[in-house]
Amino acid sequence: MNLGDIIKNIPEEKDLSLRARPYFNHSVEMKKIFSPEERADALESVGLNVFYFPSEMITGCDLLSDSGISTMTSEQWAALHLGDEAYGSNRGYYLLMKQIRETFGHEFFNDPSSGSLNAFIFHQGRSCEDTLFSVLGKYGSDFVIPNNGHFDTTAAHIKANDMEALDLFCPELKDEHSPSHFKGNMDVLRFKELLRISHNRIPMVFLTITNNTTAGHPVSMENIKVVAELTRSYKIPLFFDACRFAENAWFIKRYEQGYEDKTIEDIVKEMFSYVDGFTISFKKDGLVNMGGGLFLKHNGLFMKKFPDMPDILVHHQIIKEGHPTYGGLSGRDIMALTVGLKIVTKEEYLTYRISQVQDFGKTMSNLGIPVLLPTGGHAVYVDVNRFFKDTGMKPDDFGGIALTAVLLAAYGHRACELGHFAFGSYDQSSQKEIVPEINYVRFGIPRLRYEKRDLDAVAEAMHVLHECRDKIPGVKVISGRGLSLRHFRARFRFKK
Numbered sequence: 001m002n003l004g005d006i007i008k009n010i011p012e013e014k015d016l017s018l019r020a021r022p023y024f025n026h027s028v029e030m031k032k033i034f035s036p037e038e039r040a041d042a043l044e045s046v047g048l049n050v051f052y053f054p055s056e057m058i059t060g061c062d063l064l065s066d067s068g069i070s071t072m073t074s075e076q077w078a079a080l081h082l083g084d085e086a087y088g089s090n091r092g093y094y095l096l097m098k099q100i101r102e103t104f105g106h107e108f109f110n111d112p113s114s115g116s117l118n119a120f121i122f123h124q125g126r127s128c129e130d131t132l133f134s135v136l137g138k139y140g141s142d143f144v145i146p147n148n149g150h151f152d153t154t155a156a157h158i159k160a161n162d163m164e165a166l167d168l169f170c171p172e173l174k175d176e177h178s179p180s181h182f183k184g185n186m187d188v189l190r191f192k193e194l195l196r197i198s199h200n201r202i203p204m205v206f207l208t209i210t211n212n213t214t215a216g217h218p219v220s221m222e223n224i225k226v227v228a229e230l231t232r233s234y235k236i237p238l239f240f241d242a243c244r245f246a247e248n249a250w251f252i253k254r255y256e257q258g259y260e261d262k263t264i265e266d267i268v269k270e271m272f273s274y275v276d277g278f279t280i281s282f283k284k285d286g287l288v289n290m291g292g293g294l295f296l297k298h299n300g301l302f303m304k305k306f307p308d309m310p311d312i313l314v315h316h317q318i319i320k321e322g323h324p325t326y327g328g329l330s331g332r333d334i335m336a337l338t339v340g341l342k343i344v345t346k347e348e349y350l351t352y353r354i355s356q357v358q359d360f361g362k363t364m365s366n367l368g369i370p371v372l373l374p375t376g377g378h379a380v381y382v383d384v385n386r387f388f389k390d391t392g393m394k395p396d397d398f399g400g401i402a403l404t405a406v407l408l409a410a411y412g413h414r415a416c417e418l419g420h421f422a423f424g425s426y427d428q429s430s431q432k433e434i435v436p437e438i439n440y441v442r443f444g445i446p447r448l449r450y451e452k453r454d455l456d457a458v459a460e461a462m463h464v465l466h467e468c469r470d471k472i473p474g475v476k477v478i479s480g481r482g483l484s485l486r487h488f489r490a491r492f493r494f495k496k
């Protein structure tokens with residue numbers, strides 16, 4: 001018997017998160033070590049707002065976001081040197097065009113020589129949203145834009161342009177015991193009803209893949225197809241907010257029937273075959289520190305419905321970000337992105353990446369910490385209501401803000417409150433808080449940055465905090481309570 005036949009009968013590892021990493025460290029940065037007292041002083045001096053805490057003082061893990069803090073590969077670092085900083089039509093632009101076509105489909109990036117521009121690069125995701133929605137808002141009034149879950153900046157741009165941002169979360173999301181792997185789906189029944197009553201008010205529809213607002217859960221191919229059929233039947237363009245497209249494709253391959261033998265590359269192509277365009281922040285699945293884009297499918301419904309839009313978008317892009325061939329990015333950034341897009345669809349990378357997130361969620365859950373299960377692709381979410389259930393913590397004590405402050409000061413790990421404070425608002429007339437349903441603290445996992453041991457340390461710190469949760473007081477808002485996107489700017493103080 002030869003060795004090849006023998007190993008056919010040997011099963012693969014039971015726990016994918018215990019597989020060796022598909023990469024090794026190329027270079028490392030030694031951390032500075034600070035004491036809990038030094039961190040507490042620094043955090044108090046910025047009003048307990050973790051966004052203003054100096055990252056150099058983070059001795060543990062910085063899980064504030066998975067966005068823009070990927071560790072780049074040696075190929076990406078090498079590609080930076082090939083960056084062409086020409087003011088027009090730099091070398092990287094053509095390489096990016098080739099890569100976007102290879103990854104998402106030929107129709108999303110016309111050659112600029114054709115005179116028909118449909119690809120717009122930006123320095124990050126929200127600047128694409130700003131451009132798209134500020135232009136779209138002028139095409140009509142009383143518009144509503146449905147989504148399976150708008151990201152906060154997306155909703156903010158829609159509202160800033162006098163349109164309504166509507167979330168259609170799927171019903172399985174609220175069912176803790178639902179075995180669905182696709183809790184990021186759009187609620188199709190509600191969507192059908194909305195189309196029936198209000199289709200004239202809908203200029204376009206969005207699907208966010210994966211659904212960041214619902215704990216990073218993926219969207220199934222089935223859901224994408226059904227939503228696409230519905231939108232097509234009403235001649236309404238469908239877009240992806242595609243920040244985590246590769247992670248979404250991995251979930252489809254792993255958990256959706258009929259896709260187990262397809263490659264990630266083929267699944268991505270199929271996903272994008274159903275949409276008329278997409279916005280993307282490349283700071284996630286572009287594996288880069290900066291970059292974004294807005295891509296319109298050539299001859300897609302959007303280009304047909306708004307034929308003069310590309311010209312208006314180019315104008316907007318030129319005055320806001322720069323010429324379409326660099327769009328607010330340096331030539332170096334574009335080169336790193338081109339390489340990042342080649343890596344991100346590699347199955348071995350995605351398997352490692354997502355099983356690391358799943359393992360972190362499982363470890364926390366096994367330690368009794370109430371996390372949302374199953375975990376999504378980029379983050380683990382702790383349910384703050386359940387965390388403080390038996391402690392008398394009230395909604396306007398903002399337990400999530402208190403928890404992130406204590407975690408950062410005591411153990412040096414930074415997480416992000418996405419709950420009563422970030423998603424709530426303050427009604428000036430009644431002087432009362434409008435409390436949202438969801439109340440989470442998110443642990444966003446940067447790509448290729450941390451190892452199991454680092455994340456185990458976070459889980460252990462959370463375990464200790466959970467055991468002594470009754471010692472964590474609520475916080476009082478000192479300033480910024482009435483602001484939009486207030487979590488980025490408000491200041492707090494502990495109540496007791």
Ligand code: F0G
Nearest residue numbers: 065066067124125126151212243281283
């Ligand atoms: N859409 C989604 C789904 C996002 O998650 C983000 C950013 C954006 C758009 C905006 O992209 O940051 O490049 O302007 N999400 C980050 C996060 C910030 O922490 O979840 P951007």
